[in-house]
Amino acid sequence: MLNKLTRWSRIKSPWILHLNSGACNACDIEIVAALTPRFDVERFGVLLKATPRHADVIIASGPVTRQIRDRIVRIYEQTPNPKFVIAVGACAMSGCVYRGAYNIMGGIDQVIPVDMYVPGCPARPDAIVDGVVKLLGKL
Amino acid sequence: MSFEIPIGPQHPALKEPISLRMTVDGEVITGVDIRLGYNHRGVEKLAEQKTWIQNIYLTERICGICSHSHATCYVQAVEKLMELLPPRRGLYIRYLVSELERVHSHLLWLGVAGHEAGFDSFFMYTWRDREIVMDLLEMISGNRVHYAINTIGGVRRDIDEGQKAKILEGVATLRKRSEYYFAIGANEPSFVARIAGVGMLSKEQAVSLCAVGPVARASGVARDVRKEDPYAVYDELDFELCTADSCDVLGRVVVRVKELLESYKMIEQMVRNLPDGDIAVKAPRKAKPGEAVSRYEAPRGENIHYVKSSGADKPERLKVRAPTLGNYPATIEMLKKGFIADIPLIFAAIDPCICCAERAVTLVDAANGAESIVRMSELRRRALARAKNAPVKGNAVWPF
Ligand code: SF4
Numbered sequence: 001m002l003n004k005l006t007r008w009s010r011i012k013s014p015w016i017l018h019l020n021s022g023a024c025n026a027c028d029i030e031i032v033a034a035l036t037p038r039f040d041v042e043r044f045g046v047l048l049k050a051t052p053r054h055a056d057v058i059i060a061s062g063p064v065t066r067q068i069r070d071r072i073v074r075i076y077e078q079t080p081n082p083k084f085v086i087a088v089g090a091c092a093m094s095g096c097v098y099r100g101a102y103n104i105m106g107g108i109d110q111v112i113p114v115d116m117y118v119p120g121c122p123a124r125p126d127a128i129v130d131g132v133v134k135l136l137g138k139l
Numbered sequence: 140m141s142f143e144i145p146i147g148p149q150h151p152a153l154k155e156p157i158s159l160r161m162t163v164d165g166e167v168i169t170g171v172d173i174r175l176g177y178n179h180r181g182v183e184k185l186a187e188q189k190t191w192i193q194n195i196y197l198t199e200r201i202c203g204i205c206s207h208s209h210a211t212c213y214v215q216a217v218e219k220l221m222e223l224l225p226p227r228r229g230l231y232i233r234y235l236v237s238e239l240e241r242v243h244s245h246l247l248w249l250g251v252a253g254h255e256a257g258f259d260s261f262f263m264y265t266w267r268d269r270e271i272v273m274d275l276l277e278m279i280s281g282n283r284v285h286y287a288i289n290t291i292g293g294v295r296r297d298i299d300e301g302q303k304a305k306i307l308e309g310v311a312t313l314r315k316r317s318e319y320y321f322a323i324g325a326n327e328p329s330f331v332a333r334i335a336g337v338g339m340l341s342k343e344q345a346v347s348l349c350a351v352g353p354v355a356r357a358s359g360v361a362r363d364v365r366k367e368d369p370y371a372v373y374d375e376l377d378f379e380l381c382t383a384d385s386c387d388v389l390g391r392v393v394v395r396v397k398e399l400l401e402s403y404k405m406i407e408q409m410v411r412n413l414p415d416g417d418i419a420v421k422a423p424r425k426a427k428p429g430e431a432v433s434r435y436e437a438p439r440g441e442n443i444h445y446v447k448s449s450g451a452d453k454p455e456r457l458k459v460r461a462p463t464l465g466n467y468p469a470t471i472e473m474l475k476k477g478f479i480a481d482i483p484l485i486f487a488a489i490d491p492c493i494c495c496a497e498r499a500v501t502l503v504d505a506a507n508g509a510e511s512i513v514r515m516s517e518l519r520r521r522a523l524a525r526a527k528n529a530p531v532k533g534n535a536v537w538p539f
Pocket of ligand 1: 028061089092120203285
């Protein structure tokens, strides 16, 4: 019964944390755009949170620079279980144009486990919303 | 007793996650130290391994909000190096996209400023209207953010009559809506009072610290590359240089609002007077040995690119000076003598948007080393509480 209740509340209102790991900012403004009136992910109960300790889903963008790597691991560890990671953009998947640069790791999945990939450079807000909804469908 | 507050480095809405360390005395900030490098990807080095054409797409991805600024600045420098003269129609389309980009960037910023000042409906309204510009840009270039419209020697896509009509229609709607919202802002004394007198930067300081863009113009320094060193089409356009003398966040809002209206004017002029002809000339694969510098007025200020060629099909060196970097010394001055509660507002005013998500502030007691973590949301709550108790500044007036 309790399990059913937690599962229901998890699906009905996933709280997200937005994490930039050295992205060019385009993916990030598209994530913010997904929260504003035209796309409005809030109608699915999605709420942006300011701290990893409140979040269920980490929406990450960027190719992971060396300086920020440890902090990403720390943020991931601070997020309570169960947690999910959505990698947004070509950078977060493989490094995009920066692939081969000396200071990047080449993708979020090099550092923390990823559950869902949203392609695009930058990913469109509709694609990001679709990614979130698909993730919820998996729960 | 003085405290030290480290802020950041993780604040996701920034193009450069950076870390600020502030020394505070009570509520007042006495010293600021900025630490950079969290977003260092090695773009300049990477550019040396890519061809001239590939580098357009790389420079475009330096920053997502002013992507067209970096790409255009780079392309201008390379064209200088290759001695190419793009056709008039190509230039008009290129700078049409520039101005549309400025509109999208300023609308974005105004929304963020409203959000930081606790005026969230303003944020939602401007972001809704920003979608109109995004649609126009998508129609012209095929993508919402990285337009990839530039190529060496011109642009890659032409625009037709139907698109012209749509642009004019979109700009007319935007102008009407913008004027309406600014009237609302003017009738909101708490909003005006919140941003007036915050983050002061005097004219002398702005000059000596080399502030650029709207930050400098809000301090009364009439500096705009489009006016003082008009590149390409800007000497044919009729527009005004926008300044303000209040030297605070209110001034920065005013400058950006005025620039929005000027940009609408320029867009209409460019669409109406679009010349006929080709959109691009063929560019050689290699550039002659030499070097070139180009300047460009990005939404955030002056952007400078330097390229050096050794005669190969790749640059030997690419150096980028982005406007936000030019504004850091000025930001330090603005934060000093300010209040902790004003940090989000002042920092947002130079336009690295800190509109969302995880940002933590640790308050360190210098005497006993006790730490307390304050989140961005808490910081904002404090800011709002302080603004509520502050007396409404009767003399703060909205200039429209
Ligand atoms: S995927 Fe593209 S748009 Fe997104 S952060 Fe990377 S370079 Fe920027």
